[in-house]
Amino acid sequence: MRDYRYLAELSDDPDGGVVVSFPDVPEAITSGPDRRQALASAADALGLALRGYLAEHREMPRRTAEGVTMVTPHADDVLKLALIESLRRQSVTPDRFRDLSGLKDWEVAALFDPDAVNGVADLENALALLGQRIRIAVEAA
Structure with missing residues (x-):
């Protein structure tokens, strides 16, 4: 069974809002005006980044980290x-x-x-x- 959930790290954006990044998928980064909207955008960003791995014929990134805030693409x-x-x-x-x-x-x-x-x-x-x-x-x- 393959699980496509990855740990999301949330941080405050100095310009306002919340930034979401993924330690195991550094290409996936997004933000939103608040936590809820940032996490909603995170599913899009993660899916786009992972499809990019496939488009470039790269290995899918291994999940090395788990935590409270796991995000799955759509x-x-x-x-x-x-x-x-x-x-x-x-x-x-x-x-x-x-x-x-x-x-x-x-x-x-x-x-x-x-x-x-x-x-x-x-x-x-x-x-x-x-x-x-x-x-x-x-x-x-």
Whole structure:
């Protein structure tokens, strides 16, 4: 099971507001006028940074720190990250995935592109073809 939660560090911005950064994902940094809005922006920033790792064919950062303020990217980002990691781990090419799925070339290209927007059901179905299933949990924020 892969967990995409990362520790967020919050600090006061000298110009006002709150800054959020991630020790394990230094590319992800954002801010907001208050803690709540900064943390809402943090999910976006973390998802964008992690998709950037995939776009650059870099290893996903290992989570080395845990604490009270753990942030997870939005669900569609988590599914995209999981799909692309599974495709790469299993060495599935676009042609092979097209044959497995029966999808059109442009649909396969969108699934392989970290920045392309896909529906949650499409991502879930693609993961299932790779022998993966999602598990959703809701917890107190």
